[in-house]
Amino acid sequence: GENVEQHPSTLSVQEGDSAVIKCTYSDSASNYFPWYKQELGKRPQLIIDIRSNVGEKKDQRIAVTLNKTAKHFSLHITETQPEDSAVYFCAAGGSNYKLTFGKGTLLTVNP
Amino acid sequence: NAGVMQNPRHLVRRRGQEARLRCSPMKGHSHVYWYRQLPEEGLKFMVYLQKENIIDESGMPKERFSAEFPKEGPSILRIQQVVRGDSAAYFCASSPPSGSYNEQFFGPGTRLTVL
Numbered sequence: 001g002e003n004v005e006q007h008p009s010t011l012s013v014q015e016g017d018s019a020v021i022k023c024t025y026s027d028s029a030s031n032y033f034p035w036y037k038q039e040l041g042k043r044p045q046l047i048i049d050i051r052s053n054v055g056e057k058k059d060q061r062i063a064v065t066l067n068k069t070a071k072h073f074s075l076h077i078t079e080t081q082p083e084d085s086a087v088y089f090c091a092a093g094g095s096n097y098k099l100t101f102g103k104g105t106l107l108t109v110n111p
Numbered sequence: 112n113a114g115v116m117q118n119p120r121h122l123v124r125r126r127g128q129e130a131r132l133r134c135s136p137m138k139g140h141s142h143v144y145w146y147r148q149l150p151e152e153g154l155k156f157m158v159y160l161q162k163e164n165i166i167d168e169s170g171m172p173k174e175r176f177s178a179e180f181p182k183e184g185p186s187i188l189r190i191q192q193v194v195r196g197d198s199a200a201y202f203c204a205s206s207p208p209s210g211s212y213n214e215q216f217f218g219p220g221t222r223l224t225v226l
Contacts (some may be wrong), residue, residue: 033176097167098159
């Protein structure tokens with residue numbers, strides 16, 4: 001089955017800096033890669049996703065890149081703000097609709 | 112348009128009791144997924160259901176766990192004879208019937224504590 005590795009497990013940045021979180025996946029059949037943000041005690045919220053026919057997608061301060069050959073994808077957050085502090089999860093999905101999640105990255109943005 | 116609803120939000124059970132977790136998908140969504148999240152862990156897929164059908168239950172333990180999504184009413188995740196290791200947050204997600212690939216929207220979760 002699919003296996004998703006996520007790094008780093010914790011990331012601390014200063015407000016205004018950029019943050020990058022990286023994920024690798026194992027199943028070449030995976031074609032959908034969402035990113036979720038989860039605040040403490042809350043539900044995971046979809047913040048951006050990318051499909052395998054696209055190499056990069058951007059939404060304001062958030063961007064995701066996908067390298068299908070290397071089987072890795074990354075989340076980039078620019079101009080970080082304290083409210084970006086949360087746990088971020090990457091996931092990979094295929095035609096079976098099942099999502100396999102990474103273990104998460106705790107992002108702390110220091111004012 | 113209400114999001115995915117789950118109840119109860121918190122559930123406390125003693126070992127050996129049964130736990131029933133309910134999930135109502137977003138309006139117009141016919142696909143339901145259940146995930147389990149242990150403390151400081153990612154979400155682990157348990158089961159994927161459509162109305163009256165279990166499509167994929169490969170992530171669900173073979174014993175004590177069952178799930179259903181009846182024609183009417185919410186999806187139910189049932190855990191019989193709970194043990195301490197079942198303590199976790201259980202999240203339900205739903206997605207539209209077609210088109211949007213795997214785009215899944217999550218409910219607020221049920222936090223199960225087994226004493």
